[in-house]
Amino acid sequence: MPDAAANPAADGEIVLDVADLSTQFRAGSATLRAVERVSFQLRRGRTLCIVGESGSGKSMTARSILRIVPHPGRITSGAIRFTPQGGGGPCVDLATLPAKGRQIRAIRGRDIAMVFQEPMTSLSPIHRIGWQIGEALLAHGLATRREAMARAVALLRQVEIPDPESAVARYPFEFSGGMRQRAMIAMALACNPKVLIADEPTTALDVTTQAEILRLIARLQQAHGLAVLFITHDMGVVAQIADDVLVMYQGEVVERADVQTLFAAPQHPYTRKLLDSARRLGMAAPSARVPRPPAAPVLQVRGLSVTYPGERRFLRPSRPGVAAVRNLDLDLFEGENLGIVGESGSGKTTLGSALIRVLRPSAGRIDYTPREGGQLELAGADRAGLRRAHRQIRMVFQDPFASLNPRMTVGQCIGEPLLVNGLMHGAVLAARVGALLELVGLPAAAQTRYPHAFSGGQRQRIVIARALALDPRLIIADEPTSALDVTLRSQILDLLLALQPKLGLSFILISHDLGVIRYFCDRIAVMYRGEIVETGPAEALCGAPSHAYTRALLAAVPEADPARRNLIGVAG
Amino acid sequence: MSRFILRRLLGMVPFMALVSITCFGLIKLPPGDFATNYAASLAAGGETVSQATLLSMREQYGLDRPFLVQYWRWIDGVAHGNFGYSFQWQQPVSTLIWGRMGLTLLLSLAALLFTWAIAFPIGVYSAVHKYSVFDYVFTFLGMLGLAVPGFLLGLVLMYIGIAYFGEDLGGLFSHHYLNAPWSLGRVADLLRHIWVPMVILGTSGAASLIRVMRANLLDQLHQPYVETARAKGLSEFTLLLRYPIRIALNPFVSTLGWVLPNLVSGSVIISIVLNLQTAGPLLLQALLSQDQYLAGAFLLLLCLLTVIGTLVSDILLALLDPRIRMQ
Numbered sequence: 001m002p003d004a005a006a007n008p009a010a011d012g013e014i015v016l017d018v019a020d021l022s023t024q025f026r027a028g029s030a031t032l033r034a035v036e037r038v039s040f041q042l043r044r045g046r047t048l049c050i051v052g053e054s055g056s057g058k059s060m061t062a063r064s065i066l067r068i069v070p071h072p073g074r075i076t077s078g079a080i081r082f083t084p085q086g087g088g089g090p091c092v093d094l095a096t097l098p099a100k101g102r103q104i105r106a107i108r109g110r111d112i113a114m115v116f117q118e119p120m121t122s123l124s125p126i127h128r129i130g131w132q133i134g135e136a137l138l139a140h141g142l143a144t145r146r147e148a149m150a151r152a153v154a155l156l157r158q159v160e161i162p163d164p165e166s167a168v169a170r171y172p173f174e175f176s177g178g179m180r181q182r183a184m185i186a187m188a189l190a191c192n193p194k195v196l197i198a199d200e201p202t203t204a205l206d207v208t209t210q211a212e213i214l215r216l217i218a219r220l221q222q223a224h225g226l227a228v229l230f231i232t233h234d235m236g237v238v239a240q241i242a243d244d245v246l247v248m249y250q251g252e253v254v255e256r257a258d259v260q261t262l263f264a265a266p267q268h269p270y271t272r273k274l275l276d277s278a279r280r281l282g283m284a285a286p287s288a289r290v291p292r293p294p295a296a297p298v299l300q301v302r303g304l305s306v307t308y309p310g311e312r313r314f315l316r317p318s319r320p321g322v323a324a325v326r327n328l329d330l331d332l333f334e335g336e337n338l339g340i341v342g343e344s345g346s347g348k349t350t351l352g353s354a355l356i357r358v359l360r361p362s363a364g365r366i367d368y369t370p371r372e373g374g375q376l377e378l379a380g381a382d383r384a385g386l387r388r389a390h391r392q393i394r395m396v397f398q399d400p401f402a403s404l405n406p407r408m409t410v411g412q413c414i415g416e417p418l419l420v421n422g423l424m425h426g427a428v429l430a431a432r433v434g435a436l437l438e439l440v441g442l443p444a445a446a447q448t449r450y451p452h453a454f455s456g457g458q459r460q461r462i463v464i465a466r467a468l469a470l471d472p473r474l475i476i477a478d479e480p481t482s483a484l485d486v487t488l489r490s491q492i493l494d495l496l497l498a499l500q501p502k503l504g505l506s507f508i509l510i511s512h513d514l515g516v517i518r519y520f521c522d523r524i525a526v527m528y529r530g531e532i533v534e535t536g537p538a539e540a541l542c543g544a545p546s547h548a549y550t551r552a553l554l555a556a557v558p559e560a561d562p563a564r565r566n567l568i569g570v571a572g
Numbered sequence: 573m574s575r576f577i578l579r580r581l582l583g584m585v586p587f588m589a590l591v592s593i594t595c596f597g598l599i600k601l602p603p604g605d606f607a608t609n610y611a612a613s614l615a616a617g618g619e620t621v622s623q624a625t626l627l628s629m630r631e632q633y634g635l636d637r638p639f640l641v642q643y644w645r646w647i648d649g650v651a652h653g654n655f656g657y658s659f660q661w662q663q664p665v666s667t668l669i670w671g672r673m674g675l676t677l678l679l680s681l682a683a684l685l686f687t688w689a690i691a692f693p694i695g696v697y698s699a700v701h702k703y704s705v706f707d708y709v710f711t712f713l714g715m716l717g718l719a720v721p722g723f724l725l726g727l728v729l730m731y732i733g734i735a736y737f738g739e740d741l742g743g744l745f746s747h748h749y750l751n752a753p754w755s756l757g758r759v760a761d762l763l764r765h766i767w768v769p770m771v772i773l774g775t776s777g778a779a780s781l782i783r784v785m786r787a788n789l790l791d792q793l794h795q796p797y798v799e800t801a802r803a804k805g806l807s808e809f810t811l812l813l814r815y816p817i818r819i820a821l822n823p824f825v826s827t828l829g830w831v832l833p834n835l836v837s838g839s840v841i842i843s844i845v846l847n848l849q850t851a852g853p854l855l856l857q858a859l860l861s862q863d864q865y866l867a868g869a870f871l872l873l874l875c876l877l878t879v880i881g882t883l884v885s886d887i888l889l890a891l892l893d894p895r896i897r898m899q
Contacts, residue, residue, distance in 0.1 A: 068802050069795070100808055109805035116803075122796040124815055127895055171894045187804070360812040 002444045013086035015194050015227045016042040016065070016112075021078035021095070023057075023064045032058040034073060036251040040244075042195055044086060049230045049238045049259075051274065052248035055207050055486040058231045061248070062197045065229075067099040068106055084111050084194050084250040103213045109136040113188035117200040119180035123172040129156070129183050130168025136190045155186035159216060168281050177344075178209035182216065187221065196221070199227045202237065206343035206512060211567045214241055233486060236558030239263060240567045247271045259562045264357040278560040279517035298474055298506050299355070304328045304364035304379070306347075306354045324350040326530040328364070332474070335500070337507040339521030341514055341540065341553070348510045351477045353444035355508065356395050357386055368393070371473050376433035391421060394467035398479035402460035404451040410437070411447030414466045421470065434445040435474060436465040440495060457488040458491050461495065468503065478510045526550045573890065573897070580883050588876065595871040599864050605635045606659045606862045613861075633659060636656075637769060646868060648832045656865030660858070667870045668854065677852040679769055684831060686774035687781055694778075695785025696817060697795060709776070710782065717779030723845045726772045730846070741768045742847045771845055773839050781824075788823055792816035818892075825888045829881035833874050 023035040035057045042048055050058040051082065063069045065080055075223035080094040113136075114124040118500050123132060133155055134148030144150060149168060156164035159182040172180055181201060188196055200216065218241060221228050232238060238245055238259065245262045247255040247270065255268040265416040266272045306325040319510040324347040326416060332338050342348040357378050366378035368389055376389055394417075397403040404413050414433045418424050424432060434444030440461040451459055460480060467475055476498075481489040493516065511517050517524055517538070524541045526534045526549065534547040545551045607626045614621050630636045634645060649656055655665035694714075695777050698707045733741035740746070751762045792798065801811050840852035851870070858866040890897045 066803055068799060104805060105805045107805070108803055114800075116800055116805040118796050122800045124797045124801070124819075125895055126819060128894075135806070139804060139806050139810075172893055184800075187800075430716055454892075 009439055012046065014041045014045050015044050015083055016229075017079075017081040018061075018065065018335075019043075019079045019081070019084070021061065021064055021080060022076045023060050023069055023073055024076050026071040027072060033251050035064060037078070038246075038248070038251075038253050039078075040253070040256065041227055044194070044227050045221065045225045047221065047228040047230055047241055048241040048246060049232060050246045050248055050486060051232055051235065051238050051240035053233055053487065056248040057251035058248050060251075062114065062199050062229060062231055063286070065094060066112060067094060067097065067104045068108075069099075080105065082111070082195075106140065109188075109193075110140045110142070110191040111193055112195040112197065113191070113193040114197040114199065115181070115184050115188050115201045116377075117203055119177050119184060119204060122184060123180055125172055127171075127177070128168065129170050129172060132172075133183065133190055134167070136187065139493070140191055144190060151190065152186070155189060156183070158189070158220070159183070159186045160212075160290050161186075173509070177205055178212065180504070181205060181209075181213055185213070185216065185220070189224070192473070193226065195227045195229065197231075197276045199231045200228075200233070203232070205236070207514070207556040207558075208343065208552055210237075214280065214558070214567050234558065235274055235486070237562045239562045240558045240559045240565050242562070247274070251437070260394070263560070263562050266526045269414065272311045273487055275560065277490050278491045281486075281519050290384050293526075295336070297331055298334050298336075299330070299332040299369075299508075300327060300367040301330035301355070302365045302367070303352075304330070304354060305362050306350050306359055307362040317345055323355060324530055325361075328530075328532055330525060330532065332506055332508060332537075335504065335506055336523065337509060337521040339517035339524045340508065340510045341512065341517045341524060342527030343512055343553075345529075346527040348512075348527045349478055350530075351527070352395070352476050352508070352510045356393055356476055357381065368474075391470045392473040394472040394475050394476040396460075396463055396467050396475060399488060400463055401455055401483070403463055404459060406451055409450055410454075410462055413451070413462065414447065414469055417466065417469045423470075424440055433465075436468055437462075439468065439499065440465045456484050457491065460484060460488075460492055464492075464495065464499075468499070471503070473504070474506045474508070475572065476508045476510070479512070480509070481516055482511065482513065489516060490519065514542070514553060527552065573887075576890070577883075577887065580886070583615070583667070584879055584883075587870075587879065591875045592647055592872055593643065594870075595875065596646065596864075596868055597639075599859075599862070599867050600639060600642075604631070604862065604863065605630070606864060609862050612660075617843070632889075646865060650869075658858070658863050658866040660861050660863045665866050669851070669869060669873070670865060672849060672851045672854055675848075676852075678772070679744070679766060679848070679850060680831075680834065682770040683777070686770050687777040689784055690774065690778040691781035695813070696789060697780045698782065698786040698813065701788035701865060702790065714779040714782045717775045717785075718814035720775075722772050722776055722839065722842045725775060726768075726842055726845045729768055729772065735743040740764070744769070744848055752885055769839075769842065769848055772842055772846070784823065785820065788820035789816055792820050820891065822893055825885055827885070827890055828888065829878065829883075829885040832877040832881035 007288065012138045018041070019039045021035055021038045022033065025032040025034055038057075040048060040050075050061060052058045052147040060073065061068060064075055067075075069075070075095050076271070078095055081091050082094050083089050083091045092103070092107075094104060114134070123129075130149055130152040133152040134143070134145070137148040137151060137410055138145065142167055151167050156167050159165050161179060161182055172183070175183065184201070197215075201217070202213050207215065212235065217228065217230075220226065230237075230241060242259040244258050245256065246253055247262075247268065249270045255262070255266065255271045257267075262271065263275065266275055286313065304325060305323060305327055307321045307323045309321045326347075328351065330338075340348050340351065350359065354361045355378075357366075361379045366380055368376045368378050370376055370388065370392060376385055378386070381389065404410075408416075411433045412431065414436055415429050418429055418432065430447070433447050437444050437446055442458060442461055446454075446462075451462065452464065460483075465478075475496075480496075481492050484492065496507065497520065500507070509517060509520050522537050523533045524536060524538050525548065526541075528549045534541065534550050536546075541550065542554060545554055555566065608631050610629070611621050611626060629637075634642060637645075644658060651739045653666075655669070658665050658668055661668055689850070694710050698710050701707050730741050733739050743750070743794070744765050745758065745761050746765070748757045752758055795816070798811065798815055800816050802808075806814070839850075840856050842848075844850045844856075855870045857863075858870060
């Protein structure tokens with residue numbers, strides 16, 4: 001289709017003008033001001049990034065434009081002036097249209113399209129990809145069924161999905177996350193919209209996939225002259241793709257600037273905090289983890305394999321199992337922080353579960369040196385051996401909301417390992433729990449409250465206090481910061497680093513985020529398809545990676561510097 | 573798909589063989605047999621029957637043979653389409669069952685349609701307008717429908733029919749047409765009577781189905797794919813029909829298999845209360861009097877219907893949901 005002709009407005013012309021927009025949620029007498037007097041302009045061919053943390057109102061701003069704010073939210077003031085032809089063309093104020101009316105429906109999907117965050121759930125599981133892409137064309141009466149299918153094939157080709165002719169007939173569950181997000185983008189582009197709203201479109205994806213999707217959006221923007229509203233929490237992504245930036249905090253815009261100015265001279269303290277967090281995670285921790293003399297090994301892993309059993313089938317040969325971890329060797333020395341980095345499906349979480357023996361390895365040895373000396377082989381350990389090991393090896397999980405029992409008080413959560421091991425009870429236990437809470441920076445009095453009273457960052461502190469309860473020697477942390485906002489991530493990591501010398505801890509940190517790993521770890525092991533492809537000291541490995549996969553991984557990390565657009569390849 | 577169906581059909585053969593043994597064993601499990609029951613019922617009426625008569629009766633019906641021999645004679649007959657002879661009714665079992673099954677099928681289908689016609693729109697409305705006035709009204713009525721036992725509702729309706737309209741609402745036919753051959757008048761008479769059991773049988777089903785539909789749909793309404801569809805510019809109605817309702821149907825389809833066996837065994841009490849000539853009361857009677865071939869045929873039919881119902885719902889589910897089809 002002649003895309004340029006469809007968008008007669010010139011580059012830089014204002015397509016969407018949002019002025020003083022407020023969106024509120026009223027429940028009873030309480031009012032949540034989700035969006036508070038927000039103003040901005042979207043220009044043809046330019047990208048505006050809205051950046052902020054969870055709850056800052058950035059997603060609600062996007063939904064307000066399309067008038068798909070969930071009940072009971074509604075726009076209470078402001079104007080959303082949409083000028084599809086640009087300049088002197090006709091203008092319509094979206095804020096005044098009825099949300100379920102014909103007029104706004106005619107704009108949704110046709111003139112303003114949206115890409116959502118969760119590629120796994122944003123596509124209907126039971127409709128074919130091609131149908132879902134073509135549906136918008138049919139709904140707006142822009143094509144016949146046959147034309148819509150042909151257009152779906154063309155769109156899938158545009159978003160670089162291999163073999164688009166057969167891909168249109170597939171279902172979303174046959175696609176990987178990255179492919180689904182490409183399909184989502186194809187769907188959004190179906191009617192040649194003037195404005196593309198992307199709400200955290202790469203947050204759920206691996207870094208290498210994220211880099212591809214960002215490149216794709218940039219390329220399509222140039223080709224179609226789209227005005228893009230890109231919502232993200234990641235300053236690195238902002239630096240890569242933004243022309244203009246809006247920083248939101250608690251529903252309000254606290255700073256607006258073009259991307260160069262914002263990164264060079266941030267004005268608002270919150271912006272500076274966001275930038276600082278992003279930059280800190282780009283380098284090693286300032287505590288400058290000094291190289292220590294070679295210490296004794298705590299954990300020696302040799303030839304470890306974990307195979308998920310295959311499916312036994314009736315009257316047919318059973319399906320073979322999947323080797324999630326293959327013949328893996330690993331060493332951890334006393335007082336060391338070892339990072340395991342890899343993308344989804346690399347087997348890193350399986351490795352963590354096998355090390356703490358939640359999963360039984362199918363082959364190999366895990367030799368653990370307990371604090372009191374001697375050797376403990378974990379791979380084949382019996383119940384008593386595991387009990388002994390579990391007092392000294394503890395785990396911290398990703399989701400602080402799911403890993404605390406909502407029906408137990410914080411004190412019960414933290415005290416449970418001490419109680420079940422019969423170590424202490426009563427007043428002694430309460431005192432110990434109080435001390436643990438203070439250790440992680442929470443008041444001792446917090447132990448009588450329930451987890452729901454705490455924020456994500458505080459909960460993760462509680463989870464850490466629980467891991468510390470038994471005075472462990474080794475903590476395995478699986479994505480401990482992924483569920484947290486950026487400003488909290490470095491806080492949690494700093495907390496762990498501060499505790500380390502006091503308590504004589506060693507860490508295994510499992511993450512997909514190279515920034516987090518680099519900040520925290522002495523040594524890094526890179527996992528790829530169940531194997532460790534490279535191991536080395538953190539700075540050396542990040543500075544001069546030897547394996548191709550490590551290089552690809554490093555190259556895909558968006559740099560928080562608009563002058564160095566390593567992903568898009570165009571200077572800003 | 574056809575391979576899947578074929579495999580399932582083949583699998584049914586050994587399964588039904590096992591089921592038939594179990595059924596027969598269950599029928600023979602209570603102490604005594606039809607002869608002792610017969611004697612007991614005569615004794616209750618003040619008559620006596622000689623041991624010799626009972627013995628000859630046992631010999632005639634083969635009740636004195638070992639279990640396996642009796643089973644074999646029965647199942648061999650079944651395999652050849654002969655379901656045996658009912659001791660109590662002195663009629664071939666197949667005549668008895670098929671005579672009742674037609675009406676049962678009609679009534680059950682009517683009740684099912686009534687259930688769906690009521691439950692789907694209300695369930696969808698309740699979910700979409702959650703916590704609205706009408707949602708509360710329907711929820712209240714639904715709870716009422718669930719809580720009131722069907723036979724009580726039947727009694728109340730029959731009382732109202734007699735007391736206020738002077739009409740006997742029991743049965744499926746009025747006296748005049750009870751044993752008459754089929755005619756237009758008889759059909760009209762049936763239609764006049766069938767709505768009462770239809771409503772009664774359908775009410776509790778509709779009540780629970782409303783709750784299920786509401787809960788299923790509520791789970792789906794706020795899924796991201798609904799938002800995606802809304803952002804495409806679909807109208808709310810198209811959107812609702814095409815995405816969340818379509819997916820909320822899956823749990824329905826997977827329970828469809830239970831509807832078929834319910835045709836036979838469901839609503840026994842209501843059928844007795846309303847004096848309906850359906851299969852339920854006949855089955856109960858056969859079990860009570862140890863009329864073993866009649867009871868056995870019923871149980872076998874029940875199991876077969878369950879197996880077929882499950883198969884049908886599995887096939888439907890696979891047609892509806894590609895995720896299941898592709899596995």
